[in-house]
Amino acid sequence: MDIRSHVSMVFHLDKCIGCHTCSVACKNIWTDRKGTEYMWWNNVETKPGTGYPTQWEDQDKYKGGWEREEDGKIHLRLHGRKKGLSNIFFNPALPTIDDYYEPWTYDYENLFNAPEGDDQPTARAVSMITGKPMDTIEAGPNWDDDLGGSPLYARNDVNLDDLTDDEREQLNELERVVFFYLPRICNHCLNPGCVAACPAGAIYKRGEDGIVLISQEKCRAWRMCISGCPYKKTYYNWASGKSEKCILCYPRLESGQPPACFHSCVGRIRYLGVLLYDADQIEKCASVPDLELVAAQRNMIQDPFDPEVIKCAKANGISDAMIASAQNSPVYKFVKKWQIALPLHAEFRTLPMLYYVPPMLPVLAKTDKDGKYDVAGLDNEGLPAMISSLAKARMPIKYMARMFSAGNVKEVEDVYRKLIAVRIFKRAQKVKDYQQAEVDAALAQGATNPEEVEAIFRLTSLPTYEERFVVPPLGREVAVEAWEKPLERKTEAGFGVRNKIAKRKF
Amino acid sequence: MIEHGKPSSHPRFFSFLLALGIALIFVATLFSVAFAKPSAQVDGEALFIAKGCNACHTIGGGKLVGPDLQGVTELRTNEWLTKWLTAPDQMLQTDPDAKALLVEYNNVPMPNLGLKPEEVAALIAYLGGGATISGATAELPAGDATSGKAYFVGDKRFENGGPHCISCHSVAGIGSLGGGNLGPDLTTSGFVQSDAAFASFMGAPSTQTMGAIWANTPLTPQEQSDLYTFLSRAAVTKREPSALLQIALLAIAGAAALIALAQVYWGKRLRGVRKPMIEQTLAARKRINAK
Incomplete structure (x- = not known):
């Protein structure tokens, strides 16, 4: 390893x-x-x-x-x-600037400097590439x-x-x-x-x-x-x-x-932490058939508590602090432990290290003629009528699978079943309108248990700053002190890029 | 081990050679010091030939590539001649007389020969001394233009192994692509004036590049004659417009062929995504609405 x-x-x-x-x-x-x-x-x-x-x-x-x-x-x-x-x-495969968009700003100065006229002055859009006014903005x-x-x-x-x-x-x-x-x-x-x-x-x-x-x-x-x-x-x-x-x-x-x-995210959707992985498996994992890609990539991620893994990590010069950071990693929990985070477009085979917890299927509900709240399509696989069934999801599972599991529908369904179990479990706990049998069925379908559900709920809804961002002690600036005295280096070589980067003149 | 006896005789032979060498150098130095001419008394005639002046000039033998120098000391002042011989390239840019001469002699410039002041003085003294000297080579046998062209483009080897003209020179009549660009284009260069001038120049070229190339691999009289016959037919004062058109057409055709090739090779390149997507979608909607 x-x-x-x-x-x-x-x-x-x-x-x-x-x-x-x-x-x-x-x-x-x-x-x-x-x-x-x-x-x-x-x-x-x-x-x-x-x-x-x-x-x-x-x-x-x-x-x-x-x-x-x-x-x-x-x-x-x-x-x-x-x-x-x-x-x-x-x-021959380069996108043009038009496939991104032509960046623009506005001629705000005109609002102040425009000569007196019949109409209010306007701030015209000005291209940030050519500097010329843009009559129509077609893309952003x-x-x-x-x-x-x-x-x-x-x-x-x-x-x-x-x-x-x-x-x-x-x-x-x-x-x-x-x-x-x-x-x-x-x-x-x-x-x-x-x-x-x-x-x-x-x-x-x-x-x-x-x-x-x-x-x-x-x-x-x-x-x-x-x-x-x-x-x-x-x-x-x-x-x-x-x-x-x-x-x-x-x-x-x-x-x-x-x-x-990550820091500025309003919804606090972003988590950062260290994963330990087995680099020997990279080529193999990137080469498996499409449907096995997500499992293979998950398999490559190693348990930071496993003594064998820790031994190999140390042999590779990974510090104790880094291993401790990996053990606290929220990413490890989402991706490997709970298996509810999936890579985006695994079929590109680049083994992305950014994982997504897919969004819950939006509920499409209406009240029936008796005024009773009804979730569209009650075929809910025996679960309470809170979330529409996977088969009748408004966002088709096939679409989600195409994005997050290289077309493997089962992977995405497993994730959703677990997320649904969390919702039902917590609702039963707080609102108390579900029977225990229904909760048990949801847990069974989600292949999970109350402890795991609690943990998922906590890290999803109530995580602290330190829980969301377990930044490892990278400390390059501290590490450099081992072979170079920063103060001496500063007086000898100064700060910044050592070789001047040649830039084109415009 | 077998040659065990030899080493003892080896150093003795070597030291003998060394002693002989030192003695020779000593004697040579003595002679050179004893018989050296004072530098002011450079032999003008020897210098005239050594520097290759006679490649282009005669004294009393008529004009070749350059003018006949008989009586030149009376025509020009000593001061002018000194300046001219020292740095003709500078004179050609400033002096009106020098410019007029350049036009008169078909725009063939006098090369800067890098003469020292005492050499210049010796040459002027020699020119004023009334001596005569003819061109470098005698008259040429009858030449054959076809053979001359073959020499020029490299179909036929020069007897002494000299390089073919086409590697540095171009001339009309050797195909649309022409020859090299390092040397002057012989179509309009003005070098090819008369067989005597050509033979005289090619017999001992005085310009630095030509001199270095042809010093050890001279042309035979027959080769010179063949080349001259070919070049004198090809040489004109101005290129014909049809020849220019030919080159232009060739360039356009070549560019078109390259563009066509690139279009084939990169035919499947990405030609934008956003605009085609929008156009296709709008066109499809239009079709549906039309139904």
Whole structure:
């Protein structure tokens, strides 16, 4: 076993209110520079929807991630060595700025300086790339925000492809229109497509925490990472001529704080903690058939309490503090212990280390003619009428499976059964309107028990700051003291980047 | 072990050679010191030939590539000649007389030969001394243009192994792509004036590059004649418009072929996602509404 540590994440979609506070926090800290205006290292999408960049999930178009061959080997969908070389000066799978959006600001000064006229002065939209006024704004980073059921955006969601025509039609029925939010950042994958695609070797994964970074000194602007990443989470900075991506706020992590998007999250949907995983299994896990992907990835994550795992971790130089942090990790609980968090689009085979707890199926209820509260479709598999059945879910299970379990419906159903059991158990406890038999049935169906349900409930609804963010002691700045005296170094070499990064002049 | 006896004789032979060498160097130095001419008294005629002046100039033998130098000291002042011989390239940019000469002699510039002041003085003295000197080579045999072209483009080897003209020079009549660009284009260069001038120049080229290339691999008179015959037919004062058109058409056709190839190779490239998606959706809705 080659045990390594990884700072991993869980987003609890049930709690996301789609307020974009995370995106704004990130933008203000990292991407408010020239050339980065169109980048959203963190963005929140409405699902069903086409997302940002438009239809990023459609790898027939964008050629991101890995592809499994008949013999079980995987290769980059973008290109192999020969094709990579012949395409080195022209990458045929690059999205254009139009597929993201043309960033703009407004000419606010005109409100103050406009000459006297018949009408009120207006602040015209001005492109942040060309500097020219934009007459019509056609797209934005969350253009389809809250547009569930939109014939233009929601219906072009590629995750709907597996659905039958009837199921698709249902999603657009009046009063049945449904959507949920999907916040996305870089997944800091274990088998990253961006790293594999980079011809300059500029992208790397940090050893101690697995954060994927692009070296601004080594990047040569080939832009293969942009195509290689199936989540489209590397971006090309047109002003500096280098690619950039989410850095998981490592400067904040190193001083013990969670990343800015985590910290600012209003719904407190984000959890951060260390996972210990077996690096020997990476290639094998990324190569299993689609339906086994989620299980294989879960299997790769190791129990931080297992003495054998701890021994191997220590042999790899992982500190006691890091192991202790892994033992406290909320991510470990969601992903491995309770198995209710799933990776996004595991079929891209990059082994993403950001997991999502799928959102609860929205209830569609009405009162019948007797004034009795009725949940649509009472075929509830013997459970109380609080939540509609999985089979009749407003958001079809097949759609969820396409997003969170590479099409494996059973994986998603198992997650939902457990989440339903938590709801029923807690309601029976607080409101006391369910029979014990019903609660027991729910627990049995969810393959869970009261203790686990309590724990899930606590970490979902009432977690403290310290429980949500178990930031490991990365302490690079402390570690460096072992071989270099910071004060001496400061007087000798100063702060900052040692080699000046050459930038293009505009 | 077998050659055990030898080492003893080896050092003795070596030291003998060394002593002989030292003695030779000593004697040579003595001679050179004893018989060295004072530097001011450089032999003008020897210098005229050594520097390759006779490749382009005669004294009283008529003009070749450059003018006949008979009586030049009366035509120009001593000061002008000194400046000219020291740095003709600078003179060509500033002096009106030098500019006029350049035009008169088909825009073939006088190369800077890097002469020292005493060499310049010696040359001027020699030119004023009334000596005569003819071109570097005698008259040429009859030439064959086809053979000359073959020499130029490299279909036929030069007898002494010299490089083929096409590697540095271009000339009309060797195909649309022409030849190299390192040397002047011989179509319009003005070098190819008369067989005597050509033979004289090629016999001992005085420019740095040509001199270095041809010093050890000279052309035979027959090769010179063949080349001259070919070049004199090809050389014109101005390129014909049809030749320029040919090159332009070739460039356009080449570019079109490359673009077509790229279109085939990258035909399945990503041509935008958002706009096509919206257009297709709107078009589909229009079709449904039309029904």
